[in-house]
Amino acid sequence: MFDLPVGLPSELVPLSWLIGVWEGSGVLEYKIGEESVSRTFGHRISFSHDGLPHLNYSSYTWLEPLAAAASKSDTAVPESEGASGSGAAFEADAASALAEQNVPSETDVATPAPTLPPEMLSDEKLPLVTETGYWRLSRHQSDGDPGPGMLPGMGERPFTSAAAVETLRNRDGGFDIEVTLVHPGGVAELYLGQVKGPRIDLATDAVLRTAGSKPYAAATRLYGLVDNDLLWAWDIAALGQDLRTHASGRLARVS
Numbered sequence: 001m002f003d004l005p006v007g008l009p010s011e012l013v014p015l016s017w018l019i020g021v022w023e024g025s026g027v028l029e030y031k032i033g034e035e036s037v038s039r040t041f042g043h044r045i046s047f048s049h050d051g052l053p054h055l056n057y058s059s060y061t062w063l064e065p066l067a068a069a070a071s072k073s074d075t076a077v078p079e080s081e082g083a084s085g086s087g088a089a090f091e092a093d094a095a096s097a098l099a100e101q102n103v104p105s106e107t108d109v110a111t112p113a114p115t116l117p118p119e120m121l122s123d124e125k126l127p128l129v130t131e132t133g134y135w136r137l138s139r140h141q142s143d144g145d146p147g148p149g150m151l152p153g154m155g156e157r158p159f160t161s162a163a164a165v166e167t168l169r170n171r172d173g174g175f176d177i178e179v180t181l182v183h184p185g186g187v188a189e190l191y192l193g194q195v196k197g198p199r200i201d202l203a204t205d206a207v208l209r210t211a212g213s214k215p216y217a218a219a220t221r222l223y224g225l226v227d228n229d230l231l232w233a234w235d236i237a238a239l240g241q242d243l244r245t246h247a248s249g250r251l252a253r254v255s
Contacts, residue, residue, distance in 0.1 A: 010165045011053040011137050014175045014195050018047040018055060018135070018223075022230050025064065026249020032239055040064045041128055043249050045230075047135070053159070054136035057181070061128040133181035137168055138192065170194060177202075186213030191221065198225035215239050219246075228253070 004016055012019075023044045030037050045059045137159075141147065144157040159165050170176050174196030181189045187209050193202035200223040207216060217237040224231050233248040 005049070007051055008049060009051065009053045009160070010162055011159050011168075012049055012055060013162070013165065014137065015047075015055055015135060015177070017198055017225055018230075019049065020253045021046045021255045022251035023254045024229070024249060024251035026061075026232075026247055028247045030236075030238075030246050031244060032241060041247075041249075042125065043251060045251065053157075054134045057135055057179075058130070058132045060130050063126040063128050065124055129183070129185075131181050131183050133179060133189075135177060135179045137165075138176035138178045139168055172196065186210030187216050189219065191219075193221075199223070218243060226250075 004013070005019060008016060008019075021044065023042075026041055026043050028037065028039045028041055040063075042062045042064055043059070044061075045057070048056045050056065139159070142153075142158045144153045144155045146153045159168065168175055172194065174194040176192070176194050177200070179189075179191040179193070179202055181191070183189075187207065189204050189208075190206040191202040192205045193200060200221075202221040202223075204218045204220070207218060209216060215238055219234065219236045220243065221235075222233045230251040230253070231249070232251070234246050235243055236246040237243040238246075
């Protein structure tokens with residue numbers, strides 16, 4: 001059972017089931033040209049709040065030792081009841097949603113599949129990637145909201161009651177959300193989507209890259225609460241490829 005944190009802003013109630021620290025494992029499977037990169041990884045993410053109407057998010061992953069990876073074959077999509085009826089249905093819905101995105105591929109020339117460096121073949125855990133960002137309900141900022149910059153809000157903050165937040169519900173019965181993520185490799189993403197009960201669907205609205213970053217054009221993400229575990233799937237259009245399967249996993253709440 002999950003209890004709402006004390007002092008949780010009303011706007012975060014639709015996203016409150018995410019709050020906490022989650023840890024588990026996942027499967028990386030990305031096809032580049034005629035070759036595929038496949039590995040099992042460990043994953044730890046955190047959702048927290050600081051009294052403002054957004055969730056703070058951080059994610060850390062590491063490559064599992066090859067011996068441990070070989071013993072994990074059922075991480076990505078469990079057969080269990082949950083966000084969309086069952087684990088299998090959750091995956092089927094995800095595949096359908098991703099196909100319907102119709103995201104164009106990059107104009108860059110397709111990059112050949114990389115040869116895995118020796119360290120990726122190690123029998124030790126190795127740091128992989130991190131990302132950080134913010135999740136919030138999508139709405140116009142008002143005079144009562146702080147910003148831009150360090151400017152304080154003028155007047156009462158909006159949407160401080162359940163009734164007020166309810167007016168933000170969309171025609172589909174969920175809430176539109178915005179997610180901004182930053183990667184240390186020179187990529188920033190703005191996702192738009194919705195949360196509807198224990199399920200979140202996201203697609204990139206914009207991707208910002210530095211001159212030195214690797215080619216990365218678009219992405220979709222899917223999150224769902226299944227048997228109290230957090231399941232997720234992340235598809236990307238990168239390295240000159242169109243939008244395709246990239247990674248998925250299952251995490252348990254640890255705090």
